Amino acid sequence: MYLAMPRVALSPSVVFLCFDFRIFGGRAFGLHLKPRGQSPHTDFLNNFEVVGNSYASAQQVFLGTLDKVYIVDKTENNPWQIKDHPAWASEWSISSRQTRAMDAVTNTFCAGGTVLGNGTWLNVGGNQAVTYEGAAALSQAGGPPYDDPDGRQSIRLLNPCDNGDCDWILGQPMTTGRWYPTLETLEDGSAIIIGGCQWGGYVNDASQDNPTYEFFPSRGQPITSPILQNTLPANLYPLTWLLPSGKLFIQSNWNTALLDYNQNLETPLSDVPNAVRVYPASGGSVMLPMTPANKYTASIMFCGGSNITPDRWTEDWDIPHYPASSSCVQISPEVSSSYEEVDPLPEGRTMGNLLLLPDGRILCLNGAKLGTAGYGNTTYTIGQSYADQPILTPVIYDPSAPAGSRWSRDGLNPSNIDRMYHSSATLLPDGSVLVAGSNPNSDVNTFATYPTEYRIEIFYPSYYNQRRPQPQGLPNRMTYGGPFFNVSLTTADLFGNVDNIQTAKVVLLRTGFSTHTMNMGMRAVELDYSFLGNPDGSGVLHVSQPPPNPAIMPPGPALAFVVINGVPSIGAQVMVGSGSIGQQPTSPNEPLPQSAITPQQQSQGPTKKGPGASVILGQANGNLVQWLKVAGVSMAVLVIPSLC
CATH class of the missing domain: 2.130.10.80 (Galactose oxidase/kelch, beta-propeller)
Known part of the structure; x- marks a missing residue:
């Protein structure tokens, strides 16, 4: 989702800024799936x-x-x-x-x-x-x-x-x-x-x-x-x-x-x-x-x-x-x-x-x-x-x-x-x-x-009792190529260390039809992604759609997992492709933003506060980053100069 940012006076030294910006985690793509929560603990780990x-x-x-x-x-x-x-x-x-x-x-x-x-x-x-x-x-x-x-x-x-x-x-x-x-x-x-x-x-x-x-x-x-x-x-x-x-x-x-x-x-x-x-x-x-x-x-x-x-x-x-x-x-x-x-x-x-x-x-x-x-x-x-x-x-x-x-x-x-x-x-x-x-x-x-x-x-595999990531923003349908989507992760999802976002995997997995030692149709495909680590320890994954080649991941239902430090989220069921039998639409994958992690307490500029909102300016790999809080909800904003 793209929004036009109005000209805003922030300080005597920064009189006007004009830019487009993309709210990470805010782009709509179909319906977003609710986070799947946690698995109940078992006494049968590795058993x-x-x-x-x-x-x-x-x-x-x-x-x-x-x-x-x-x-x-x-x-x-x-x-x-x-x-x-x-x-x-x-x-x-x-x-x-x-x-x-x-x-x-x-x-x-x-x-x-x-x-x-x-x-x-x-x-x-x-x-x-x-x-x-x-x-x-x-x-x-x-x-x-x-x-x-x-x-x-x-x-x-x-x-x-x-x-x-x-x-x-x-x-x-x-x-x-x-x-x-x-x-x-x-x-x-x-x-x-x-x-x-x-x-x-x-x-x-x-x-x-x-x-x-x-x-x-x-x-x-x-x-x-x-x-x-x-x-x-x-x-x-x-x-x-x-x-x-x-x-x-x-x-x-x-x-x-x-x-x-x-x-x-x-x-x-x-x-x-x-x-x-x-x-x-x-x-x-x-x-x-x-x-x-x-x-x-x-x-x-x-x-x-x-x-x-x-x-x-x-x-x-x-x-x-x-x-x-x-x-x-x-x-x-x-x-x-x-x-x-x-x-x-x-x-x-x-x-x-x-x-x-x-x-x-x-x-x-x-x-x-x-x-x-x-x-x-x-x-x-x-x-x-x-x-x-x-x-x-x-x-x-x-x-x-x-x-x-x-x-x-x-x-x-x-x-x-x-x-x-x-x-x-x-x-x-x-x-x-x-x-x-x-x-x-x-x-x-x-x-x-x-x-x-x-x-x-x-x-129950070794990861079963660990606290699971609860990604927000997974779409319920994925296309072959097209715009990327954004998945938000909390500090808890990243196990208290924003650097763990670099270990992420976003996996589509078809579980297959099991008989006679085979699982017909079983396959796993990792999706490409970049990331933004936020100053409060949370993060956002910018995730590519499946490659624009349906022969890599055939159309139909699959489980989507976000894996952090080897620990998978609870799988969400997504529909890959059009949801029908026939030639599948494809388009090029949208280029991903550059990955960045913004250190905690790194700010370069004053805080602008309004009714229920605050903005903190910072830098990440040469890009201007805003930490925006609206009505108690925090989100990262990558500032892309375009209108000045």
């Missing part, structure tokens, strides 16, 4: 707390609103009912810790998911209608005992709500069935649906392979993908990310490619070294935060998995005792076609989730030391599990730490719950992490060595 019951075992999980987490299972004999049949979906309230059964309509076993640019969530694909123990039902249209119509071609939609009235509805079905598909939101807010198979099994095979991709909303018939054709049998849930160029990075079995989905062209990259990362090897994977410092370069890290060779993806050997890999590798596919090795995990791990935290670190939890994902009935299985020796203690990766010291377990405590095949995890708005699921069984079995798990846990 896990059991907080609820999921009703349906949490094979798939995502954060839908600031208060609601949505859970999706495969069709099975869960004890909670909906419409006179077992429920295989539910909604869990963060605030009340209560659960509501939901109706997913068709069988969602091993579906994929993402959120669209308008905020609608998709759950896509699944399995045929089943009866007890996962056997194929006689009627694929539904019926006793589970009333679960065939879900392989299903597209389910949900508009999350806080009033308990929303539920899943069916959209226009796909033209082909997909079990184990991957979804990724594109730069126009639509979704690409990649791969899968027709009826399932431990791994894929040529008789049921679906090596194609299609879109929602539909763009016509599916298109064949060479990388999926060439990577049988381990080509299910291909690991996929949208890159800043608008191309898609795809990793399947040992192979890697870039897909230009507009031209239907694939470019092979180097094979991933050391281990298979896709299901059922199920290594963890994550796109590292994109920041102004790294020029919004996309880098993807893979950790764990299994070095099983293609000819050994069978069920006739001792899978549950084959050691998982500890290898971690990283690739920046638009910089280099090759992978590089980075710090390995402390131990081999399969089915470990890698989750972005708002402070820039990465939490690794869940999984096992031995075996792979999947279940079956062989002489080697542990019950039905193809994995053994669960890993209960998380470990945290710090990308900013020196190489060789990036993984740490310092102060972290173990869970008491095994989280293996069909477990999930997602970040919550307060920076804690919800952990749920685990069910390496063909139907509900609460007595198995690794049982069907309904307990929900929350893990």
Whole structure:
């Protein structure tokens, strides 16, 4: 907001001043979100707390609103009912810790998911209608005992709500069935649906392979993908990310490619070294935060998995005792076609989730030391599990730490719950992490060595009990480029030292759709900013809108955090982009003001007082700064000479 300052006599030595000025924190941009307050203190710092019951075992999980987490299972004999049949979906309230059964309509076993640019969530694909123990039902249209119509071609939609009235509805079905598909939101807010198979099994095979991709909303018939054709049998849930160029990075079995989905062209990259990362090897994977410092370069890290060779993806050997890999590798596919090795995990791990935290670190939890994902009935299985020796203690990766010291377990405590095949995890708005699921069984079995798990846990990272910043001025909608916005921070937000404003990060984080060791669509983007530190110890961040490239941060809902000294604010939900599906408007980012910190008690001139107002003049990096107090409210003013 620009205001014209009238000519004002301040003193005999300063007779007239004329200038424009910008009130920091006063520029309007849509609606500003209310500060999110503080998190309640927990006795479980760096530890896990059991907080609820999921009703349906949490094979798939995502954060839908600031208060609601949505859970999706495969069709099975869960004890909670909906419409006179077992429920295989539910909604869990963060605030009340209560659960509501939901109706997913068709069988969602091993579906994929993402959120669209308008905020609608998709759950896509699944399995045929089943009866007890996962056997194929006689009627694929539904019926006793589970009333679960065939879900392989299903597209389910949900508009999350806080009033308990929303539920899943069916959209226009796909033209082909997909079990184990991957979804990724594109730069126009639509979704690409990649791969899968027709009826399932431990791994894929040529008789049921679906090596194609299609879109929602539909763009016509599916298109064949060479990388999926060439990577049988381990080509299910291909690991996929949208890159800043608008191309898609795809990793399947040992192979890697870039897909230009507009031209239907694939470019092979180097094979991933050391281990298979896709299901059922199920290594963890994550796109590292994109920041102004790294020029919004996309880098993807893979950790764990299994070095099983293609000819050994069978069920006739001792899978549950084959050691998982500890290898971690990283690739920046638009910089280099090759992978590089980075710090390995402390131990081999399969089915470990890698989750972005708002402070820039990465939490690794869940999984096992031995075996792979999947279940079956062989002489080697542990019950039905193809994995053994669960890993209960998380470990945290710090990308900013020196190489060789990036993984740490310092102060972290173990869970008491095994989280293996069909477990999930997602970040919550307060920076804690919800952990749920685990069910390496063909139907509900609460007595198995690794049982069907309904307990929900929350893990509380080290920053959780600290006083949180309470930024004021975050907009509820962000655009791709355009005017910057201003975020005000109090002295308390800066922990009593205005210099801490230099540690700030403003982070947009998509929490993603969690299933099978992946969080589809998860990414974090830091926004550029400059700052003004005020004489009273408060400060203002001048924050750029997201870069004018929707492929860096796809449109749709995201959490916005302001991080000071490694401590995040409570996340606020913002809409990035237009709020609709389609080409997103872009414009150049407005240049940011120069950063400055005005020392306390530094004044150069008299104080002008009027009714409820005072002005103190000072200097900051050569710019005239006013400290303006109106009606008891203080604000900083940068004086920009323009009219004299």
